[in-house]
Amino acid sequence: MTNLSRRDFLKLVRDGFLYLSGALAFVGFLRFLDYDPNPAQKTEFDLGLAEKYPLGSRTILPDIPALLIHAESGFTALSLTCTHLGCTLEPDTEGFTCPCHNSRFDAEGKVTHGPAAKPLPALRVELTPENRLTLHLT
């Protein structure tokens, strides 16, 4: 075993400390590089168990925002984001109204009053083997 002089030992400790500090800074630097200022937006939403939405129900999901429809043919969904400029639609007796610019859509999502020109897009709903519903925005 090589005898380590006191001087060499202190030098080793010092260099070790300096290397360690550099390594810490490097880890921090990597985390900085890893930061994504434009993270991908959530496109999938777990809606819970399908039995929460009985046959014939039309459920507004305000956080998405979307309308989940449970018809005889199965589950479907409509986006509740106005196709004009993106405001969140509000339900009314005939369908949906945009509180920003008064575009109106019928219950099936068709435009009945501008300025919106496009109908509300249908969103894909998936039933998982665990009988849970997943809604996909894209």
Added chain:
Amino acid sequence: MRRLLPLFSFLFFLTFLLVWYLDARQPDPVELIPTLTGQPEYCITCHADLPEISPSHPVKTFGCVSCHGGERLALDADLAHSTMRGGANPSDLTVVEESCGGSNCHSGSEANDRHHIQRVMTSIQSTYAGAIANIRYTFGAQPDLNARFGIYTVTDEETKTGIKSLSAFDPASEENSFIQQFGANCLTCHINAAPREGEAYARQTGCAACHSPTSLSSSEEKQHSLTTAIPYAQCNTCHNRGNYDLRTMTFVERTDQPTNRLQDYYQPIAQFTKCEYTLDCVDCHTRNEAMGNGDLHANKKDIQYIQCKTCHGTLDELPLTKTLTDPNDIAFKLDFLNPIMDLKLGDTIIITEQGEPIWNARQLSDGTFEIVGKATREHFNFRPVMGTACEQNPNEQESRYCHECHAVEK
């Protein structure tokens, strides 16, 4: 070199610590992802307390950057604001197209009534064409009162008024010293001019000159509000604040502090609806009169056409009206933006001779009319002249004639 490696490593660590320290002094970002852009913004980290600017522009949908510009991910105030459009006012006419334009917003087609910016850019309030032509004519710089110059160069290829373009008015190139002085002293009222100093003149420029009323009580509202319910006090930040003295070619400010609107607010030179002083200017004057109709006009009179008879009719004629049968009628849109009428299909409203709706004036079942103040929401009932004892000559419809009988003091 290898011996210096630990030292470099430590220097790297110190640099990192410094950056970390500076970053830690910044507030934690509060993220907003507007549905219109889908791009995160950190503006509300500092501006969370600002009220919504209007129900038509919710921050959740529009965010801040689509209108204001700026560095959306910056947390340093100077950096964040460094690329804002128009400073705090993105509606300044120099940047309005970028801020408020777009075919789905305020720069769309005339058919869809989305050509607001084009209307304002060609309007007499922006071009100041009438005042410039009058002064140039008065001092011999042009042979007639035709409009040749505006505050900036502007063209109207599809002119309906015969004025295809205006050149930019350059007072320095004028030979007459009075016209030069006019350029130096008298151009503070066009819509994009910085206002004169003083609270009475306080307004912003561009769209906000009218639609962001500084006369609202709350200071936050002053800074961040868009409305079509414009009180008369906002109009008065330009109108009725003084007179131009043509001998000295200067603007002479009012020295009084008028408080009573009827008794002392209006100057002798100003025509005033002495019988309807409780209304706001926008209750009668239409959008086209105030904001332009997309055509270049030679002077204010060419685009200002509301008369007493527009609402009251004459001895021989009832006011022009229209029954609303189309759910897409512009009247419904205007009522939606400022919901004071709850207009319904089948309602009959007054229209101008040009067909513009005076959507806040509705005919009642007994044949009389109601008008609702756009800013005050006050209801007033009135009846047509026809069938009354009025003997007014139908050709004398300027307010001065009607006021010979119909003034509050009479």
